[in-house]
Amino acid sequence: MKNTLEIDHLSTYFYTDEGTVKAIDDISLRVREGETVCIVGESGCGKSMTAMSIMGLIEGPSGKVVNGRIGFEGEDLLKMSKNELRTIRGHEIAMIFQEPMSSLNPVLPIGQQITEPLMEHLKLSKKEARKRAIELIEQVGISRAEQIFDSYPHELSGGMLQRIMIAIAISCNPKLLIADEPTTALDVTIQAQILDMLREIKAHSNMSILLITHDLGVVAEMADYVIVMYSGKIVEEGEVVELFNHPRHPYTQGLLKSKPIINQRQDQLYSIPGQVPNPLSLTESCYFHDRCGQCMSICQSKQPQLRDIADRQKVACWLYEEAAIHV
Amino acid sequence: MSEPIVEVRNLKKYFPITGGLFNRTIGHVKAVDDISLSIRAGETFGLVGESGSGKSTVGRTILRLTDKTSGEVLFKGKDLHTLPPKELRKLRPQMQLIFQDPYSSLNPRVRVGDAIGEALLDHGLMQKGEIRDHVEEVLAACGLSSYHYDRFPHEFSGGQRQRIGIARALVLNPDLIIADEPVSALDVSIQAQIINLFRGLQESQGLTYLFISHDLSVVEHLCTRIGVMYLGSMMETAPRDELFRNPLHPYTKALLSAVPIPIPKLKRERIVLKGDIPSPANPPSGCKFHTRCPFATEICKAEVPVFRHVGHDHYVACHLV
Numbered sequence: 001m002k003n004t005l006e007i008d009h010l011s012t013y014f015y016t017d018e019g020t021v022k023a024i025d026d027i028s029l030r031v032r033e034g035e036t037v038c039i040v041g042e043s044g045c046g047k048s049m050t051a052m053s054i055m056g057l058i059e060g061p062s063g064k065v066v067n068g069r070i071g072f073e074g075e076d077l078l079k080m081s082k083n084e085l086r087t088i089r090g091h092e093i094a095m096i097f098q099e100p101m102s103s104l105n106p107v108l109p110i111g112q113q114i115t116e117p118l119m120e121h122l123k124l125s126k127k128e129a130r131k132r133a134i135e136l137i138e139q140v141g142i143s144r145a146e147q148i149f150d151s152y153p154h155e156l157s158g159g160m161l162q163r164i165m166i167a168i169a170i171s172c173n174p175k176l177l178i179a180d181e182p183t184t185a186l187d188v189t190i191q192a193q194i195l196d197m198l199r200e201i202k203a204h205s206n207m208s209i210l211l212i213t214h215d216l217g218v219v220a221e222m223a224d225y226v227i228v229m230y231s232g233k234i235v236e237e238g239e240v241v242e243l244f245n246h247p248r249h250p251y252t253q254g255l256l257k258s259k260p261i262i263n264q265r266q267d268q269l270y271s272i273p274g275q276v277p278n279p280l281s282l283t284e285s286c287y288f289h290d291r292c293g294q295c296m297s298i299c300q301s302k303q304p305q306l307r308d309i310a311d312r313q314k315v316a317c318w319l320y321e322e323a324a325i326h327v
Numbered sequence: 328m329s330e331p332i333v334e335v336r337n338l339k340k341y342f343p344i345t346g347g348l349f350n351r352t353i354g355h356v357k358a359v360d361d362i363s364l365s366i367r368a369g370e371t372f373g374l375v376g377e378s379g380s381g382k383s384t385v386g387r388t389i390l391r392l393t394d395k396t397s398g399e400v401l402f403k404g405k406d407l408h409t410l411p412p413k414e415l416r417k418l419r420p421q422m423q424l425i426f427q428d429p430y431s432s433l434n435p436r437v438r439v440g441d442a443i444g445e446a447l448l449d450h451g452l453m454q455k456g457e458i459r460d461h462v463e464e465v466l467a468a469c470g471l472s473s474y475h476y477d478r479f480p481h482e483f484s485g486g487q488r489q490r491i492g493i494a495r496a497l498v499l500n501p502d503l504i505i506a507d508e509p510v511s512a513l514d515v516s517i518q519a520q521i522i523n524l525f526r527g528l529q530e531s532q533g534l535t536y537l538f539i540s541h542d543l544s545v546v547e548h549l550c551t552r553i554g555v556m557y558l559g560s561m562m563e564t565a566p567r568d569e570l571f572r573n574p575l576h577p578y579t580k581a582l583l584s585a586v587p588i589p590i591p592k593l594k595r596e597r598i599v600l601k602g603d604i605p606s607p608a609n610p611p612s613g614c615k616f617h618t619r620c621p622f623a624t625e626i627c628k629a630e631v632p633v634f635r636h637v638g639h640d641h642y643v644a645c646h647l648v
Contacts, residue, residue: 042514042515042516042517043485043514157603157604159603160603187377187378187541187604188377188541188543188582188585188586189377189581189582189585189599189600190377190603191585191587192584192585192587192597192599192600193599193600195587196599214514214515215587216515216589217586217587217588217589218587219589220587220588220589220590220591220593221587221588221591223591240591240592241591241592244589244590244591254516255515255516256589258515258516258518258519259515259519259544259589260519260522260544260545260547260548261544261588261589261590262543262544262547262571262583262586262588263547263571265547265548266548268523268526269519269522269523269548270519271516271517271519271520271522271523272516272519272520273520275484275486275487275517276484276514
């Protein structure tokens with residue numbers, strides 16, 4: 001199968017007064033055509049920065065993509081000029097953000113914001129764009145499309161605005177949709193609607209989705225392939241069923257165990273002790289070692305590499321190092 | 328069954344909407360619209376609902392942080408809303424609140440130990456010299472260390488700050504703690520630590536909780552009885568196991584089926600609700616849920632359903648049950 005997105009050895013650093021923060025530290029990932037890949041992790045693990053790096057939204061001088069290659073349809077996005085990027089962003093790669101309320105321009109009517117990329121990228125006339133925009137509004141499940149076309153963002157609810165964001169994102173039939181916590185700010189019943197809709201849109205097109213979330217429930221519902229990040233590194237990845245049923249990395253195991261599940265009540269929830277390390281004081285160790293129940297001496301002095309342990313399954317942990325060598 | 332520590336009867340809280348030339352009241356947001364509930368000593372009552380359901384307003388009105396519009400709130404048999412200020416203040420240490428955002432609920436310029444101990448001084452419960460020892464004890468009970476006493480809030484992570492918030496409520500040795508979305512801002516691994524802390528403290532201190540949350544999976548783990556709110560009204564209350572095994576209200580069913588479960592390829596029946604939550608300033612007639620209810624009939628549009636007992640301590644407000 002063809003890869004839509006190929007990221008190799010990407011590193012994004014932020015330079016602060018106190019030191020360098022390695023927000024993303026040498027990660028590689030693939031998103032196949034038509035596949036949904038979820039990046040999951042806790043705050044500060046670098047999942048959103050991955051999305052921002054792909055879109056070229058890391059702002060200097062404090063932040064910088066220092067190394068790597070972001071291959072999209074065979075071309076390196078990092079080598080492109082601003083103008084070349086403009087023709088791809090919002091056209092072939094689209095993005096939806098967590099906060100629909102703050103991602104739309106409050107002083108422009110909804111319709112104008114949907115037609116803009118249609119006229120810019122697909123070169124539609126104003127009239128054609130309007131017709132297409134109304135179709136899109138209907139496609140994302142909003143009735144009264146004509147009326148909504150002329151409304152302003154403050155007149156709509158959060159769930160409706162997120163639908164509009166999705167309508168804008170899919171307007172140019174992107175090959176890749178990056179969704180950064182698209183349902184986190186929404187209520188559960190609205191979240192269910194939005195996730196259903198994303199699945200439906202994907203079923204009718206060959207779009208790839210890179211979904212970034214902290215919610216393992218959303219991952220289980222949406223993903224084909226899952227990437228688990230911790231402190232800027234990928235610690236484990238694999239196909240969704242395998243990863244949920246047989247998590248290998250102690251962090252993934254802990255995450256899955258500490259999530260309360262409806263109708264599976266336990267008296268005491270498992271919790272990972274301690275907290276995420278300070279990104280300014282990371283050492284040459286496994287970043288998870290001081291929270292890990294199976295920590296060995298090597299974990300404190302040397303960082304494990306992400307290795308293949310089976311077909312489409314990788315883990316970065318010393319516990320599997322021997323198994324990895326035999327593959 | 329133990330005695331109720333809090334009894335809420337027909338509580339209403341309307342916020343006026345003002346407008347026009349003279350800022351006259353032109354309508355009301357019915358944040359809490361005729362709610363009754365009782366919380367028994369030692370139990371954890373979970374209040375769930377989506378944004379705008381009024382669950383936080385219920386918590387704040389119980390504590391008389393906002394005045395009621397009508398109805399009664401009895402705390403250990405005394406009506407908090409008619410009590411003279413002096414007597415109310417005497418009761419305050421017995422009921423405490425924990426907030427959602429551990430970042431904005433701590434004063435950045437006050438040392439954590441002082442922030443926790445302040446209430447003890449304020450209520451004259453302890454002398455200045457005794458406070459430090461007591462606060463250090465409470466810090467330890469909340470999973471922090473005595474050296475944290477002299478630190479400032481910015482030196483703590485989100486999970487630790489929430490522990491400070493809990494310590495601050497706990498230091499007064501309260502009977503009732505109202506926790507408003509205390510784990511929503513935390514990461515999964517930290518959230519589990521705080522949920523366990525809530526449980527442990529309840530066992531060791533005999534606390535009663537009113538736990539306000541939008542997350543049903545958290546509520547299931549922590550609460551003994553659960554009330555489901557929608558647009559200012561109580562839709563259903565039941566003991567936890569009863570509610571999860573036998574949800575009766577269509578809204579409860581939809582809410583339960585909408586929670587994503589971290590099991591891939593799980594087959595389950597999902598009730599996807601249509602449309603958005605209506606505005607509480609202009610709620611639908613009859614049953615407030617009828618605009619989104621997949622089973623609504625004519626009677627639902629016309630008549631407000633009665634909140635009634637259906638056995639097993641299970642109450643529901645629905646025409647179809």
